[in-house]
Amino acid sequence: MGVYHIVGGKKLNGQLRIGGGKNAILPILASVILNGGISVIHNCPKISDTYVSIEMLKALGCGVNFEGDTLTVDSSKASTHEAPENLVREMRSSFIFLGGILAKFGKAKISYPGGCELGARPIDLHLMALRKLGATITEDHGFILCEANKLVGAEIHLDFPSVGATENVMLTAVFAEGATVISNAAREPEIEDLQKFLNSMGAKVTGAGTSHVVIKGVKKLHDAEHSVMPDRIVAGTFLTAAAITGGKIRLTAIEPEHLRPITSKLKEAGCSVRFEKNSVYLEAPPVIRPITILKTGPHPGFPTDMQAQLTALLTKANGVSMICETVFESRNRHIPELVRMGADITLSHSGSTSVIRGVERLKGAVVESKDLRGGAALILAGLAAEGSTTVRNSSHVERGYENIEKSLTDLGATITLVKDEDGVL
Ligand code: UD1
Numbered sequence: 001m002g003v004y005h006i007v008g009g010k011k012l013n014g015q016l017r018i019g020g021g022k023n024a025i026l027p028i029l030a031s032v033i034l035n036g037g038i039s040v041i042h043n044c045p046k047i048s049d050t051y052v053s054i055e056m057l058k059a060l061g062c063g064v065n066f067e068g069d070t071l072t073v074d075s076s077k078a079s080t081h082e083a084p085e086n087l088v089r090e091m092r093s094s095f096i097f098l099g100g101i102l103a104k105f106g107k108a109k110i111s112y113p114g115g116c117e118l119g120a121r122p123i124d125l126h127l128m129a130l131r132k133l134g135a136t137i138t139e140d141h142g143f144i145l146c147e148a149n150k151l152v153g154a155e156i157h158l159d160f161p162s163v164g165a166t167e168n169v170m171l172t173a174v175f176a177e178g179a180t181v182i183s184n185a186a187r188e189p190e191i192e193d194l195q196k197f198l199n200s201m202g203a204k205v206t207g208a209g210t211s212h213v214v215i216k217g218v219k220k221l222h223d224a225e226h227s228v229m230p231d232r233i234v235a236g237t238f239l240t241a242a243a244i245t246g247g248k249i250r251l252t253a254i255e256p257e258h259l260r261p262i263t264s265k266l267k268e269a270g271c272s273v274r275f276e277k278n279s280v281y282l283e284a285p286p287v288i289r290p291i292t293i294l295k296t297g298p299h300p301g302f303p304t305d306m307q308a309q310l311t312a313l314l315t316k317a318n319g320v321s322m323i324c325e326t327v328f329e330s331r332n333r334h335i336p337e338l339v340r341m342g343a344d345i346t347l348s349h350s351g352s353t354s355v356i357r358g359v360e361r362l363k364g365a366v367v368e369s370k371d372l373r374g375g376a377a378l379i380l381a382g383l384a385a386e387g388s389t390t391v392r393n394s395s396h397v398e399r400g401y402e403n404i405e406k407s408l409t410d411l412g413a414t415i416t417l418v419k420d421e422d423g424v425l
Pocket of ligand 1: 023026124186329
């Protein structure tokens with residue numbers, strides 16, 4: 001348990017280097033067991049989701065060494081097809097290990113990921129796709145057992161461009177006989193990064209970043225080295241932090257194309273944004289402008305992982321904004337907490353559309369982080385609020401942000417993270 005203490009009212013000002021992406025490193029770590037050898041991965045974020053993935057790899061029999069931001073994994077002794085239940089529960093996205101384990105051992109046992117803080121998180125697309133590749137799937141007492149004597153390439157159409165399902169198919173099909181074609185694949189940049197990593201091990205994957213991904217099965221893979229792409233959501237969060245505090249920020253080591261869906265909305269809110277080669281500079285406007293309608297959607301739409309942070313920003317706009325969450329249900333649990341801080345937000349009955357009437361000032365309060373991005377949004381609101389804010393339950397934020405309190409302090413904010421091992425906080 002930990003809490004963030006924030007004293008609001010300081011404008012962020014300065015420069016920050018953005019590290020490797022959470023949603024890129026996770027599928028890469030799920031695929032390192034495939035080469036039965038050494039994978040050297042640079043630019044790894046030191047976030048709790050990375051550490052859970054490392055525990056998962058160790059449980060599967062891999063040797064892991066994490067030095068600086070370089071992770072070296074030796075999967076030559078990977079020996080079990082069972083993913084420990086406690087780790088799958090700790091990190092829902094560890095379901096992505098299913099594809100890698102199945103491709104490696106011809107069978108996989110993993111606990112059902114169940115619901116989560118973002119609402120029900122179905123896995124029907126994952127299971128449909130694995131069945132098409134030849135897996136037999138049995139669900140028993142909360143566990144999923146996948147078995148395949150032989151995986152064979154297939155044509156797989158996803159009804160929705162699910163990121164996790166696209167990645168699970170890419171991993172499962174690496175050794176399948178013949179070609180696998182995914183249509184309506186997710187187009188997120190992290191899928192391109194996964195393709196790069198798989199190909200660096202000798203896989204034959206093309207089309208990532210488009211809706212049409214082709215995986216030609218190979219017999220074996222070899223050692224690999226890769227550098228993880230920058231975290232576009234962490235970058236978007238810091239840009240929004242500068243915007244909400246009326247500050248100026250330069251982010252380095254970013255990929256401009258990945259950020260455009262986010263910066264186009266920040267510009268609509270009045271921010272001035274300038275890209276240079278691998279950096280972006282944002283200057284906040286004197287007054288935030290409302291955004292008539294902002295809808296989340298699969299890439300290249302506006303990322304659902306930035307919705308909560310934009311909601312926080314628009315609480316301070318000089319007018320009315322509307323945000324429609326179309327990707328996940330129940331992704332608005334930060335809203336009642338923002339209201340405690342003086343925000344004026346009405347949530348529709350379905351819980352997916354919010355109408356935000358900008359207020360002149362937010363007031364510090366004790367609020368609770370309910371999920372990763374919602375927690376980040378509360379920190380942003382705290383930075384812009386009058387007085388002190390306490391954001392409880394730091395563990396959600398620590399899943400995806402490496403020392404957010406240090407980065408914000410370096411940029412001029414007043415924020416500390418207080419850990420309490422006894423759980424009193
Ligand atoms: C990934 C990201 C997460 C991001 C999300 C959407 C990782 C580790 N996590 O999550 O940060 O918010 O993409 O960009 O990369 N769905 C089904 N059936 C399925 C699978 C998904 O109906 O079998 C639905 C989900 O309920 C959700 C939508 O599809 O409504 C999107 O989910 P998906 O793209 O799969 O997200 P994740 O891969 O879980």
